[in-house]
Amino acid sequence: MALEHAILVSLLEKPGSGYELARRFDRSIGYFWTATHQQIYRVLKRMENDGWVAAREVAQQGRPDKREYSVADLGHAALSSWLHEPIEPETVRHDLAVKIRGAAFDDPAGLVREVERHRQAHADRLAHYLAGEGRDFPPQSPAEAPSSPAEAPSSPAEAPSSPVGEGSSPPPSGASPDAERELQHVVLRGGIAYERMMIAWLDDVLATLHRF
Amino acid sequence: MALEHAILVSLLEKPGSGYELARRFDRSIGYFWTATHQQIYRVLKRMENDGWVAAREVAQQGRPDKREYSVADLGHAALSSWLHEPIEPETVRHDLAVKIRGAAFDDPAGLVREVERHRQAHADRLAHYLAGEGRDFPPQSPAEAPSSPAEAPSSPAEAPSSPVGEGSSPPPSGASPDAERELQHVVLRGGIAYERMMIAWLDDVLATLHRF
DNA sequence: CCTTGCTATGCAACCAGTTGCATAGCAGGA
DNA sequence: TCCTGCTATGCAACTGGTTGCATAGCAAGG
Structure with a gap:
């Protein structure tokens, strides 16, 4: 299961309440992982019991109070160990x-409208992604063309030569906000590529x- | 839910036992819909109770008997009405x-091997698909290039001008084996496009x- | 003869995720 | 004042799907 981990990632990117998480799962993270608010509240409660996250009551003016969650050490460790598992067969x-x-046994032409609807939905999402990319990742250096896999030659694995050795201990355990942005961007590019392919x-x- | 419908489609393409269906769900249909044999046996039983499919004991030599299922009228009707529903928001x-x-908060470089594994898996599947395409859909006419969306101009909706009017009555209700092959092929092309995009x-x- | 391995079917327990419903604070408009 | 609508949280029941286990026929090989 990975909903826990999706929540951890989202809370690491920015702490928030169950409600806020639910809205993020309607956009952003929701593009590659869906969840209802029910599911989120329940899992959040379990994670709190397990010490993965910590809650904090936040009074707001003009609206009801909320419980803002942030990731605890145990949660960070759990995420780290999950990241190092080789799993996932990918179920489709x-x-x-x-x-x-199935249309072969019924009415192929009758499916046209349905397919057109889907095409429209994917076109809409593509437009949405591209708008988000333009907003959050404006083109800057000549080396970085947005959503074009430019295949940088990439010096072979110039990792920060982390202190390897331990099995499951969280390695560097805190990368740059640079990495955060770059990785968000590459995931978004994946969404864009997916929508283009679908269309x-x-x-x-x-x-x-x-x-x- | 669509497992029922996936089974119906598979049985329409060719009747078979639960075991055979389970193997088809490891290939072919399994490329876009997974299911374990447990799930299949259970659903098959329910579908039989509902009169969607009919079973027939088949004695085999050299191996245990099997129960071969085929689609009953009720099942065909159920599939048809599902095909005409506009549903599906597509959950990812x-x-x-x-x-x-998540790697942004841990060790980005540590993810390389995992991503490479996935890349390999997708490359393998792509090779598998292409082999299947070459086997089952050999190129013939100059108009049909395999897995290249050649964007045929397509005379605007030259459907067999079916007797429209009824709401949910199964229209032509039986297309040509030609349509069956063509539609299988276009789905396979989707799989190929997906794998290429992923790689x-x-x-x-x-x-x-x-x-x- | 016994083991291994494939074909073939199934039960039982569990877990993840969905659906329906309920509650409550607060703002703004009719 | 009451209604609508958004923020915010939650319970309960159900369903789809997974996992673990069990059984049995039959062939082939050591």
Whole structure:
């Protein structure tokens, strides 16, 4: 399970309440990990019991109080050990693909509108991503073109030569805010690439459907 | 839920036992919908109770008997009505993206091996898909280039002008085996596009990680 | 003969995630 | 004043899916 870890990452990026987390899971993190507020509140409670996060009552004016969570040492350690696990087979569920293959036994042309709807949704999300990229990661140096995998030659693994040796002890344990931004950006580029791929594929699907 | 529908599609393409379905879900359909044999047996039983599928005992020589399922009328109708529902918001879960953003608070360079593993897995799957495409969909006419969304101009929706009007009644209800192949192919092309996108993105991720 | 390994099916317990509902503070407008 | 709507948190019931385990037929090899 990784919802715990997604929450840890989000809280490391910025502490917040369950409600705020729920809204982040509707955007940002939500682009690659969905969760309802129920799920978040429940998991947050368990994480607090386990000492992964600590809560702090925050009085607000003009709105109800909130419980702001931040990551405790145990949580940071848990995240670190998860990061070092080699896991994940990646489970996929594409309803639309099932529908497309199923359409062969029903009415292929009847699926056109549905596919067009999906295409529109992906186009919308792409626009949203690109807007976010333009806002949060404006192009600056000539070396960095936004969302174009420019394949930097990359000096082979010039890591900060961390004190290796220990098995599961959190290594450097705190990277630069530079790294944080860069890694957020590369994940966003992944989202952009995904949406572009989907749009192109759905066009392919539409062209195929139109042949019937 | 769509496991029922994925099973229906698979059984329409070819009747089979729970065991055979489970193996199909390890390949072919499994590329966009995973399921364990447990899940399949359980759902299959429910579908039989609901009259969606019918079972038939088949004695085999050299191996245990099996229960071969095929789709009943009720099942076909259920699939049809599902196909005509506009649903699906598409829920995503990318553990790797969580890990990448989490790496900012741990050891970015330590993630390289993990990302390389994933890249390899995707490269393997791509090779597998391409082999399958070459086997099952050999290039023939000059108009059809495999897995290249050639954007056919497509005469605007030249559907078989089906008797429209009814709301949820199964329309033509039986397309050509031609459509079946074409639609299987376009889904496979989607898988290929996905793997190619992932490989390119993971290269981007690796280049980014190497900058730390 | 016994083990290994593949085919074939299934139960039981558990866990993650969804859905429906409930509550409450507070602001702003009808 | 009452209603709407957003912030903020939560319980309870259910469902889909996973994991662990069990059984059994049959072939092939040591």
